[in-house]
Amino acid sequence: MSVLLRVRDLKTYFVTEHGKGTARAVDDVSFDLYPGETLGIVGESGCGKTVTSLSILRLVPEPPGHILPGSLIEFEGRNLLALSAPELRAVRGNQIAMIFQEPMTSLNPVFTVGDQIAEAAIIHQHLSRRAARVRAIEMLRLVGIPDPDERVDDYPHQLSGGMRQRVMIAMALICHPKVLIADEPTTALDVTIQAQILELLDRLQHELGMAVLLITHDLGVVAGHADRVVVMYAGRVVETATTEALFEHPTHPYTEGLLAAVPRIDAPRARLHAIPGQVPAATAWPPGCRFHPRCPYAWEKCVAQEPPLLETRNEAGHTARCWLVTEPERRAPKR
Amino acid sequence: MTGGVWLLRRLVASVAIVFAVITFIFILIHLAPGKPCSENLDPRVCTLLTRQFGLDQPIAVQYWRYLVELAHGNLGMSFSLRRPVWDALVETVPFTLQLAGAALVFDFLLGLGLGIYQAARVNRLPDLVLGNATLFIYSLPTFWLAPILLLVFGEKLGWFPVGGASDPIFCPQVDSLYCVADRLWHLVLPATTLGVVGAAGTARFQRAAMLEVASQDYVRTARAKGVPERQIVLRHQLRNALLSFITRFGLAFPFLLTGAVLVETIFAWPGMGRLAFDAILTRDYPVVTASALIASTVVVAGNLLADILLGFADPRLRVHAAADADVVTA
Numbered sequence: 001m002s003v004l005l006r007v008r009d010l011k012t013y014f015v016t017e018h019g020k021g022t023a024r025a026v027d028d029v030s031f032d033l034y035p036g037e038t039l040g041i042v043g044e045s046g047c048g049k050t051v052t053s054l055s056i057l058r059l060v061p062e063p064p065g066h067i068l069p070g071s072l073i074e075f076e077g078r079n080l081l082a083l084s085a086p087e088l089r090a091v092r093g094n095q096i097a098m099i100f101q102e103p104m105t106s107l108n109p110v111f112t113v114g115d116q117i118a119e120a121a122i123i124h125q126h127l128s129r130r131a132a133r134v135r136a137i138e139m140l141r142l143v144g145i146p147d148p149d150e151r152v153d154d155y156p157h158q159l160s161g162g163m164r165q166r167v168m169i170a171m172a173l174i175c176h177p178k179v180l181i182a183d184e185p186t187t188a189l190d191v192t193i194q195a196q197i198l199e200l201l202d203r204l205q206h207e208l209g210m211a212v213l214l215i216t217h218d219l220g221v222v223a224g225h226a227d228r229v230v231v232m233y234a235g236r237v238v239e240t241a242t243t244e245a246l247f248e249h250p251t252h253p254y255t256e257g258l259l260a261a262v263p264r265i266d267a268p269r270a271r272l273h274a275i276p277g278q279v280p281a282a283t284a285w286p287p288g289c290r291f292h293p294r295c296p297y298a299w300e301k302c303v304a305q306e307p308p309l310l311e312t313r314n315e316a317g318h319t320a321r322c323w324l325v326t327e328p329e330r331r332a333p334k335r
Numbered sequence: 336m337t338g339g340v341w342l343l344r345r346l347v348a349s350v351a352i353v354f355a356v357i358t359f360i361f362i363l364i365h366l367a368p369g370k371p372c373s374e375n376l377d378p379r380v381c382t383l384l385t386r387q388f389g390l391d392q393p394i395a396v397q398y399w400r401y402l403v404e405l406a407h408g409n410l411g412m413s414f415s416l417r418r419p420v421w422d423a424l425v426e427t428v429p430f431t432l433q434l435a436g437a438a439l440v441f442d443f444l445l446g447l448g449l450g451i452y453q454a455a456r457v458n459r460l461p462d463l464v465l466g467n468a469t470l471f472i473y474s475l476p477t478f479w480l481a482p483i484l485l486l487v488f489g490e491k492l493g494w495f496p497v498g499g500a501s502d503p504i505f506c507p508q509v510d511s512l513y514c515v516a517d518r519l520w521h522l523v524l525p526a527t528t529l530g531v532v533g534a535a536g537t538a539r540f541q542r543a544a545m546l547e548v549a550s551q552d553y554v555r556t557a558r559a560k561g562v563p564e565r566q567i568v569l570r571h572q573l574r575n576a577l578l579s580f581i582t583r584f585g586l587a588f589p590f591l592l593t594g595a596v597l598v599e600t601i602f603a604w605p606g607m608g609r610l611a612f613d614a615i616l617t618r619d620y621p622v623v624t625a626s627a628l629i630a631s632t633v634v635v636a637g638n639l640l641a642d643i644l645l646g647f648a649d650p651r652l653r654v655h656a657a658a659d660a661d662v663v664t665a
Contacts, residue, residue, distance in 0.1 A: 057559055061550075085564070093560035100559075105552040109651060110574050120560045155650040171560065 004211050005033040005056070005075050005096075005179055011068035012048075012055045016283060023282035025051040025065075027235035033179065038205065038212040040226030040243070042219060042258070046279045048235040049215045050101075053183045056080065056213075057092050075179070094124040097172035101184035103164035107156035113140075114152035117171045124175045139170035143200060162193035169200065176208055183215045198225055219262050223247060228317075231255050234279060234290035237309065241318040251312050251320035253295045289322070297330055299323075338646075345642065349635045356631035357624055361401065364615070364623045365394050371414040371618045388414065390620075401624070410628075411621035415614070420625045423610060428629060430500055431606035434529060434599065435591045437522050441530035442587065446537025447580070453538065454545030455568050465538070472535035477594055481528045481601040488524060495524045498603035525602040529594050533587060540583055544576040551575070578649050585641025588634045 012026040026048040033039050041049045054060045056073055058080065073080040075096065080088065097120075100106040108116060117139055118132035127135060133152065140148035143166040156164055165185060172180055182201065186194035202225060205212050214226055222229055222243060229246045231239040231254065239252040250256045260273035277294040280286055289306050292298040301323055310325040312318045324331050371390070372381035385391050389400060404411060410420040449469065453462045489497035500521050501507070506514035548554065549572055557571045596608035603609075607626055614622035646652050 059555055059559055089561040089563060091561070092558070093562075098559040100552060100556065102552055106556045108553040108557070108571055108575070110578075110649065112650075119557075119562065123561055123563075157651045168556075171556075 002035075003032045003074075004035045005213075006072070007031050007033075007052075007056070008072040008074070010052065010055055010071045010073065012051050012060055012065060012071075013068060014064045014282075015066075016064070021283040024235050024285065025282050026055060027285070029232070029235070029237055031230045031237065031240065033211050033213055035178070035211055036205075036209055037227045038214055038225055040214045040216060040222040040229045041232060042216055042222055042229060043232035044217055044258075044279060046282065047232040048282075049217075049232050050183055052232070053098070053181050053213065053215050056181060057096060057098060058088060059098075090124070093120040093172070093177070094175045095177050096179040096181065097175070097177040098181040098183065099165070099168045099172050099185050101187050103161055103168050103188065104156075106168060107164055109156055112153050112155055113159070113167045114154075117152075117167065117174055120171065121174045135174060136170070139174050140167070142173075142204070143167075143170045144196075145170075161189050162196065165189060165193075165197050166200065169197075169204070173204060173208065173210075177210060179211050179213065180205075181213045181215070184217070185214075186221065187217070194221075201225070219258055231258070234285050235282060236290060236321060238291065238322070239318075239320045240309070241312075242315070245314050245318050249312070249314045249318070251314070251318070251325065252291075252322045253297055253324070254291050255320075257294075297324060297332075299330060342643075345639055349639055352635050353628065353631045357405075357628050358398070360627035361398055361620075361624050362394065364618070364620055365397070367618070369618050371620065373617075384414075388412075401621075410625045413614070413619055413622050415617040415619045416622070420621045423622065424607065424625060424629065427605060427607045427610045430604060431592075431595055431599070431608055433500075433518070433522065434525055434604055434606055435595055437526035438530035438533070438591055438594075439587065441526055442533035442537055443584065445530075445534040447541055449534070449538035450541025451545060451568070451573060453542040454549065454572075457542075457546060457549075462542075466542075469535040469538045472531060473539065475532060477528060477532060477597055478601075480532070481525075481598060484524050484528055485601065496521050500605055525598045525604050528602070529591065529598045532594075533590065537580075537583065541576065541580060544579045545572055548572045548575045574648075578645065581641050581645045581648060584644075585638045588637035592630050592633060 008030045010026055010029040011024070014023040014025055016023055029048070029052055031039065031041075041052065043049050051060060051065070055067055055071075058067070060067065067081060071081060075091065080091065083091070107113065114133055114136045117136040118127075118129070121127045121132040121135050122129065125132075137148045137152050140151055145151050145163060145166055151159070151163075156167070159167065165188075169185075180201075185201065186197050189197060198221060201212065201214075204210075214221070216222060226243050228242050229240065230237055231246070231252065233252075233254045239246065239250070239255050241249075241251075246255065247259065250259050254275070257273070257275035261275065263272055275294055280290070280293070286293055287306075288301075288303040289295070289298070292302040295302065307321050307323045307325075309319040309321050312320055312325055370381070370385075371388075372384065389397060392400075401411070410424070412418070413420050413423055416423055449465055453465050456462045485497055488494050500518065501509065501514065502517050502521075506517045509515055509518055545568075554567060554571055557567050562571070592608070595606060596612050598604065599606045599608035600612050607629060611623060611626035611630075613619070614626065
């Protein structure tokens with residue numbers, strides 16, 4: 001199948017103030033998104049997953065951020081990074097749409113939800129205000145909001161968090177985009193609402209046939225909703241695999257640590273595993289493998305030399321940025 | 336609480352504030368040293384007049400009498416003008432409203448325009464130049480600016496009249512198009528003096544308000560939808576930045592009225608500010624109190640107007656008949 005969205009060697013850096021140097025938030029990230037699939041990008045706060053998602057539509061505020069030359073974001077054969085402003089606008093919200101983490105602050109408080117949903121249809125499909133309003137009501141019905149004819153005139157503050165995220169989804173999908181980027185779409189919501197929103201996204205993906213780039217820190221979300229996973233750490237992709245392979249054979253010690261940190265309902269009650277240490281500052285990534293200060297297996301080679309993404313033996317397309325792939329016998333904790 | 340109840344509450348509170356202001360001013364001006372009689376007046380005549388106007392009574396009695404008269408719509412007699420205060424106000428208040436109104440329009444049109452323009456070009460050359468220019472103008476004291484403008488544009492260049500509100504020969508009354516133009520021509524210098532400092536402040540304020548909104552999540556959402564940059568600024572950002580602007584609008588009235596006293600005095604503008612200024616010097620108690628009454632009413636009304644406007648502009652403040660029952664849960 002042909003690739004829909006190809007990201008290659010993406011580097012998004014931020015110039016920090018007071019001369020603290022450059023924060024290399026996204027550093028050489030590559031992945032592919034195929035039509036109709038859900039690709040999960042996981043990692044803890046500060047690993048660069050949100051900046052990656054913002055970079056795709058060039059929504060990183062410039063300055064201080066900038067996407068370095070040599071990066072490639074190719075959508076249906078066109079490099080989004082080389083598009084003029086009007087060309088880029090024609091893609092935004094039309095072919096690639098995005099929903100955000102905070103439905104509270106991501107909606108404009110002074111416009112009705114109907115106006116905000118209709119806006120993209122007016123811009124991209126040149127609908128009249130009246131026709132766009134009808135479409136907005138249809139979208140509200142599609143995302144499961146009761147009484148859409150009345151809710152269309154509501155302001156965001158009149159809706160609950162879960163309803164606002166549904167409005168965000170309606171807004172993103174009104175032009176039937178081919179790609180939906182969902183940046184932590186459920187993080188700000190209650191657990192029960194989270195499940196509803198994710199189910200809604202699954203259903204809509206099925207009905208509309210779009211690809212979803214699902215950004216999350218929650219491996220449970222990935223397990224239930226993603227076909228393939230990209231694990232990010234310190235601005236790098238450290239492992240890619242199908243969801244199944246990732247959970248069965250986590251290869252990178254960071255992935256292993258993340259999986260061990262997930263609480264399990266069927267396990268005996270014990271202290272949750274935690275990966276020791278913290279994500280280092282983006283202005284000063286460690287030399288060699290960026291995970292080595294926190295890795296239980298690290299040896300001299302990890303400090304000296306950063307591993308490339310290496311093909312594992314589990315299945316085709318399962319790669320990990322770890323020397324353990326070449327020296328599996330070292331996978332025995334020190335101590 | 337419905338809109339009607341809210342408005343009624345605000346109106347009652349407004350009347351209470353105006354009442355408090357005139358009470359305060361009444362006591363203060365009577366406590367101030369000096370007497371309404373001029374120095375070269377025969378002391379016996381002064382005693383007679385003092386008794387006639389009831390100024391020999393205790394202040395509490397005078398205050399009570401004033402309130403009773405006020406309740407009957409009587410603002411009293413001016414000592415120095417020898418005519419009812421009401422007549423003097425009817426003559427002067429329109430001039431002050433014209434001056435303050437023109438200054439307000441100048442202030443907000445120019446200030447808003449500059450602020451939006453700067454925010455759209457933040458940290459680029461036009462923004463930096465205007466930012467320094469507005470800071471400079473904002474720092475100018477009106478009492479210095481007024482005579483300078485008068486000197487340059489009135490005296491040296493002769494573009495505008497040096498004082499007064501109209502041509503006394505051709506336009507004793509504004510009854511023709513020519514006289515309207517004449518009035519506007521006379522308005523230029525005083526209104527500019529009164530408005531330009533405020534405009535500089537408004538520009539700085541509006542720029543900051545626009546930039547604060549620019550970093551909000553919903554602006555990013557609009558960008559992600561493919562909204563053109565111009566529409567983002569003029570629709571998504573401006574609409575939100577206007578909310579804080581309305582608050583500033585409500586706060587502008589006290590500055591306009593105090594500024595008007597100075598500007599009217601310097602430009603010989605026959606308004607209420609000059610009337611009040613003269614009344615303070617001559618201890619013309621009824622005129623001073625009446626001026627305070629008018630000024631505080633305008634200030635309170637301005638604030639009320641701003642709150643009402645805000646209620647319309649910000650849906651979160653709009654009072655719904657069944658606001659709580661309206662919230663939908665997921």
